Amino acid sequence: MSNLKKLSRASVVRLELYLEVLEQMQKEGRTHVTSAEIGEYAGLAPVKIRQDLFGLGTDGKPRVGYDVSDLAQLIRNAFDMDRAKSACLVGFGNLGRALAGSNIWSKAGFRLAAVFDRDPNVIGLEALEDVQVKSINEIFGVIKSEEIETGIITVPASAAQDTANHLVNAGVRSIWNFAPIKISAPENIVVENQSLAWGLITLSYRMKLAM
Amino acid sequence: MSNLKKLSRASVVRLELYLEVLEQMQKEGRTHVTSAEIGEYAGLAPVKIRQDLFGLGTDGKPRVGYDVSDLAQLIRNAFDMDRAKSACLVGFGNLGRALAGSNIWSKAGFRLAAVFDRDPNVIGLEALEDVQVKSINEIFGVIKSEEIETGIITVPASAAQDTANHLVNAGVRSIWNFAPIKISAPENIVVENQSLAWGLITLSYRMKLAM
Numbered sequence: 001m002s003n004l005k006k007l008s009r010a011s012v013v014r015l016e017l018y019l020e021v022l023e024q025m026q027k028e029g030r031t032h033v034t035s036a037e038i039g040e041y042a043g044l045a046p047v048k049i050r051q052d053l054f055g056l057g058t059d060g061k062p063r064v065g066y067d068v069s070d071l072a073q074l075i076r077n078a079f080d081m082d083r084a085k086s087a088c089l090v091g092f093g094n095l096g097r098a099l100a101g102s103n104i105w106s107k108a109g110f111r112l113a114a115v116f117d118r119d120p121n122v123i124g125l126e127a128l129e130d131v132q133v134k135s136i137n138e139i140f141g142v143i144k145s146e147e148i149e150t151g152i153i154t155v156p157a158s159a160a161q162d163t164a165n166h167l168v169n170a171g172v173r174s175i176w177n178f179a180p181i182k183i184s185a186p187e188n189i190v191v192e193n194q195s196l197a198w199g200l201i202t203l204s205y206r207m208k209l210a211m
Numbered sequence: 212m213s214n215l216k217k218l219s220r221a222s223v224v225r226l227e228l229y230l231e232v233l234e235q236m237q238k239e240g241r242t243h244v245t246s247a248e249i250g251e252y253a254g255l256a257p258v259k260i261r262q263d264l265f266g267l268g269t270d271g272k273p274r275v276g277y278d279v280s281d282l283a284q285l286i287r288n289a290f291d292m293d294r295a296k297s298a299c300l301v302g303f304g305n306l307g308r309a310l311a312g313s314n315i316w317s318k319a320g321f322r323l324a325a326v327f328d329r330d331p332n333v334i335g336l337e338a339l340e341d342v343q344v345k346s347i348n349e350i351f352g353v354i355k356s357e358e359i360e361t362g363i364i365t366v367p368a369s370a371a372q373d374t375a376n377h378l379v380n381a382g383v384r385s386i387w388n389f390a391p392i393k394i395s396a397p398e399n400i401v402v403e404n405q406s407l408a409w410g411l412i413t414l415s416y417r418m419k420l421a422m
Contacts, residue, residue, distance in 0.1 A: 006420060007416070008254050008255050008256075009224075009228065009253060009254045009255070009413075010221050010224060010225055010255060012413055012416060013220075013221060013224050013409075014221050016406075016409050016412055016413070017220065019412075020406065024393065042220060043219050043220045044219050044220070044221060045219075078416070079412050079413075079415050079416040079419070080415050080416060080418065080419035081412060081415055083415075083419075085415065085418075093309070094305045094306070094308040094309035094312065095305070095306070095309035097305040098304070098305035098306035098309055099407070101305065102391070102407065103391055104407050104408040104411055105411070107408045107411070107412075108408055108411035108412045108414075108415050109415060110411055110415075149418065150414060150418070173418055173421065174414050174417065174418050174421075176410055176411065176414055180313070180314055182235065188421065190414060190417040190418055190421055192410055192413055192414045192417065194407075194410045195227075195231065196310070196313060196315050196405075197315040197318045197319055198224075198227050199387055199403055199405045200315055200316070200318070200319040200321055200387065201227055201230075201290050201292060201318075201319045202220075202223055202227070202290075202403055203319075203361060203385050203387055203401060203403045204290050204291050204292055204294075204296065204319050204320060204321075205218070205223060205289070205290040205291060206385065206401040206403065207291065207296075207360065207361070207384055207385050207401055208290070208291035208294075209217060210384070210385075210399065210401055
């Protein structure tokens with residue numbers, strides 16, 4: 001593990017935002033970027049950005065700024081994005097289908113290795129190429145054999161805690177929970193609750209500002 | 212419009228996090244909360260939280276802390292969450308269906324007033340009680356008649372820019388874009404890009420920390 005000290009949630013969000021700018025710039029063929037340019041995109045003072053990046057162990061050059069690909073790689077390393085990780089998804093409803101079919105996995109170094117559901121009409125469907133929906137009863141064996149570290153919960157709120165318990169018992173280290181309910185898990189399990197409502201709240205705020 | 216100065220994106224995220232804690236505490240019947248308690252949940256120093264809340268115009272009382280419902284209301288007002296706003300969704304695929312059926316709308320003061328798609332097999336489906344999926348060709352009239360301010364884009368990346376253009380021409384003031392592509396819109400339109408990948412990246416980082 002690196003000597004990186006624990007970042008606050010706010011710092012993590014800022015670094016994700018910087019990475020987004022950097023990846024956009026890589027696509028555009030840019031080689032260097034200044035803290036002022038990142039700041040314009042992220043809505044933050046350049047001095048804050050320099051602080052954050054100094055904390056990661058890097059410093060921009062006067063006038064030239066930061067090397068875009070070096071900086072992107074530094075953030076990717078800090079977030080362990082290039083380590084190959086396996087995940088499974090529980091709940092192949094609308095949200096599960098949308099996530100399974102999305103391009104988010106490889107971006108963060110994840111492979112969606114298994115999908116589970118308890119509905120007999122859904123079990124056996126092709127979730128991805130080479131990934132068929134399995135019965136939730138198989139979760140224990142599959143998590144072991146596929147060395148799955150992360151479980152994604154996309155079941156209704158009423159089934160979320162049970163699902164979390166299954167995942168924990170089967171040995172995952174982390175849970176990404178989309179069910180609109182707070183789930184309990186042992187302290188050593190990383191639980192990330194995804195709040196889709198936040199995007200709407202941010203929109204509401206920015207519309208007020210723009211009035 | 213209030214005298215609230217423009218918050219950075221990072222401050223907005225922090226305030227959303229505080230609101231989440233406060234709403235959880237309201238459910239539990241708590242009346243007061245200290246900055247230390249909010250800090251523990253949010254992973255931030257209490258002094259930072261007091262700064263943020265002082266910026267909203269409030270101060271905790273020594274030992275007692277903040278009034279939970281007053282503080283929640285202050286944040287709701289700052290984000291204009293209690294003003295009734297109408298939204299429409301374009302693209303009734305898996306993600307559109309998941310969002311339409313979720314409980315995020317009323318939380319932020321939104322009503323999902325219309326859903327559009329271009330697939331004849333999808334047009335006419337019941338998206339919500341009293342909301343049937345309409346043809347994208349009706350978007351202009353419906354946005355006017357329903358006084359829709361916000362459009363949510365859940366179409367594939369290849370159709371996202373066209374959809375954004377339709378929404379802008381029909382008169383929305385803001386766009387919540389789920390397509391994994393940067394869309395262009397006039398400067399006066401608020402565009403919020405939703406990155407689902409961020410949750411996975413945060414998870415990856417927190418798993419590394421926990422190793």
